[in-house]
Amino acid sequence: MSGRIVETEAYPPGDASGHAYRGRTPRNQSLFLHRGLAYVYFIYGTSYMLNVTSEAPGIGAGVLLRAIEPLEGINLMKRLRKTDKLRDLARGPGRLAAALQIDRRLDGVDLCASGPLWLGTAIRETPHVGATLRIGITREVHRPLRFFEVGSPFVSGPLHQLRSP
DNA sequence: AAGAAGATTCGCT
DNA sequence: GCGAATCTTCTTA
Numbered sequence: 001m002s003g004r005i006v007e008t009e010a011y012p013p014g015d016a017s018g019h020a021y022r023g024r025t026p027r028n029q030s031l032f033l034h035r036g037l038a039y040v041y042f043i044y045g046t047s048y049m050l051n052v053t054s055e056a057p058g059i060g061a062g063v064l065l066r067a068i069e070p071l072e073g074i075n076l077m078k079r080l081r082k083t084d085k086l087r088d089l090a091r092g093p094g095r096l097a098a099a100l101q102i103d104r105r106l107d108g109v110d111l112c113a114s115g116p117l118w119l120g121t122a123i124r125e126t127p128h129v130g131a132t133l134r135i136g137i138t139r140e141v142h143r144p145l146r147f148f149e150v151g152s153p154f155v156s157g158p159l160h161q162l163r164s165p
Numbered sequence: 166a167a168g169a170a171g172a173t174t175c176g177c178t
Numbered sequence: 179g180c181g182a183a184t185c186t187t188c189t190t191a
Contacts, residue, residue: 009172011172017172018172019172019187022187022188025186025187026186027185027186027187028186041172041185041186042184042185042186043171043172043173043185043186044170044171044173044174044182044183044184044185045173045182045183045184045185046173046174046175046182046183046184047172047173047174047183049172049173051172064172066172092173092174093172093173094173094174095173095174098174134172135172135173136171136172136173137171137172138170138171
């Protein structure tokens with residue numbers, strides 16, 4: 001299965017809304033490893049979230065992947081998500097993880113090497129990226145750190161664009 | 166020690 | 179629109 005990332009949120013170093021803010025715990029320890037690894041956690045009793053670590057070792061920070069445009073393995077994703085609606089397969093961070101069968105076993109996996117889960121690049125025209133407010137947080141709510149592809153139907157949440165980065 | 170809140174989603178009303 | 183699901187951390191409600 002594969003998809004194109006169309007929505008992310010940044011949780012940079014020192015961000016009070018980030019999971020690393022209060023230091024290392026058993027759940028978030030992979031956030032403090034080197035960049036390019038998966039940080040996967042479970043929340044609300046229902047949902048896994050996939051993040052990519054983004055800083056040097058010892059600095060806790062990452063990027064939450066909130067939505068992908070499904071590309072390959074769509075029928076498998078439909079089974080895993082128990083829906084036939086293409087638009088709903090991976091629109092939202094919990095849905096994204098469910099569509100890609102991601103759970104805590106993938107926590108700490110190197111996303112920049114061959115393995116069960118990885119990031120790649122594809123040559124395309126430069127996407128139009130918008131920035132707006134992050135969703136579902138209660139601290140540092142005014143920072144425009146949610147990034148999305150303008151016009152994509154596979155993006156979740158409000159799309160009022162605050163600025164173009 | 167116990168309860169609430171959290172980077173959410175789903176099903177029922 | 180609201181409540182439930184139920185893991186991890188933080189607060190003391």
